[in-house]
Amino acid sequence: MLTLDNLDKVYRTGTFGTSDLHAVRQVSLDVQRGEVVSLIGESGSGKSTIGKMVLHLLDSSGGTMTFDGRDVTKLGFRARREYYRKVQGVFQDPFSSFNPIYKVDRTFETLRRSYFPRVTGSEWRSRLDDALAAVTLEPDDILGKFPHQLSGGQLQRLLIARALLLDIELLVADEIISMLDASTRIDVLNLLGELKGRGLGILFVTHDLSLGNYVSDRVVILYKGRVVERGETSAVFDDPLHPYTRDLLASVPHLDRTWDEVEAEEAERTQRLAGRCLYHEAITAQGRSLGEEADAADGVPDGVGLVEYAPGHFVGCFRKAAEEKCPAAT
């Protein structure tokens, strides 16, 4: 449904736009209907930048985006409105998405005025009830309340309900549960699971891997703006290949294993992969016939290409930063 192809973002920083910050480097990924794709990476890796480009809150600096085959890299005002009927975002801090001086109902009124001016009052009310029911909120508990009278989890679900009213096809969810309590986090995650069952595609941005793992079908691991590994969630979690992915997984606080235990398991894999780079091994061994990615890698700098190591499991060069040397290079 959504396909990003070599998407790039350079922020012009410095007083006169003198220094550039290459925040997203040739990122390619796709999200299909009825699946959750998790975008995982440390702070500053470019996750939100990608999410914002998908939502057209930021312009991209290079590469293309398509939605159902249609190029949506650049959209005019009118086209953007149409796009927002299908694609919506929900962000980390639910409180900042509501104006504290108005009742939460106003959010829905604004939506109705701009998108559904011809829908009758009773019809609108029934759609609203449906959307609230989908996020397991009781209208009576919610409507007529001010934001501060609701919990973070309730507000977050309200924002999702708002997105659902548009009958969207893709939801960009950027760290939507990190501010919530454990007891409400799981409700929001379950809701995402249910929505994907109903055909919604979700780009789920997070730095918490245990949460990413619970609902996502595929994961994309981002490091310093580039995709270092991606694949089916279970493949990447069971057999992390890239040094960064391995570090990341060894840092996750588990509930059933201590960090020392996890590190001991990881040490074995680290030893097996020491001084190697699966990307370059694949490229040298097979020319460029290992997978679509490798073919497409013609003309793409080594630092950002991926090879298909196992079916559906892609990994990039083992260097950590684009400007670093590959560990296999001597």
Next chain:
Amino acid sequence: MALAVNDLKVWYRTRRGDVKALDGVTFEVADGEIMGIAGESGCGKTTLGKALIRLDTRMKHVGGTVVLDDDELPLADDAAMRRHRYREVSLIPQYAMSAMNPTRKIGRMIRDLLSAHNVRYTEVLPELERRLKLVGLETDVLGRYPIELSGGMKQRVVLVLSTLLNPSLLIGDEVTSALDVSSQKAVARALVEFRDHGFVKSMIVITHDISVLFQVADTILVMYAGHLAEKAPAKTIISDPLHPYTKMLIGALPKVGDRYEEQQLEGIEGRPPSLLEPPAGCRFRDRCPLAHDKCAEAPPFREVSEGHHVACWAVS
């Protein structure tokens, strides 16, 4: 015994009445123990941490005692608390990282803090540098501004400066929150290392992230709406919790490998009661599947097996 808290009550005065944020808590922290505190937002974790350091103007000490190393802390007497603050009990406040003065270099900030406690910067500088290295920081961080450091680096700086005088008790309030997993691990490990080196005798680590507590804490105390629900060794809280709230809380945490399609975890329906006029009896009653008549009376926080305390009528 490093710390003994007995029936401590600390409320907030508000125009609408008293918020009973900490309403009769009793527990001990042993020498060398790292005790984690977990619980939903608003259950009183920060209030407990602050109560042991400084009551702000809206907080009032309603009752109870706190004994640290055989000395009773004069909680309600701000001036008398000065002697204990920082030297004996030190607090890393929630949001410490974002509260750093952006116009002060790290070294200057530490110098100011030390002089406020009549300690000469040059005297402790060698030890300061040693400890910075220990947590993986170069000593040149002292010449840098907060904005130049990552969140994880800032938290490690704050840890070092909060413990420079080897306090008996360190309270860390959400020191690993808002960090990504790699920085979280570095900070969490530094906490344990500081205990192991004896830089602090005991610690209270507050976080709503129970998996981090499982990694660093010896014991975990679970709070609910201003009351204590359960305290036990960390492993026991995770694998054999007894209080219905703890059970539901642990059950709501996905482990790596848990998948929505295979097994759906459940959240806890409802919300904690308002602390303005909390209902009498067990405060978890409205959400508890085991609630019964007896629960209209507050259950005592009692030891059911060695080192395992629970406040629930349904636990024998």
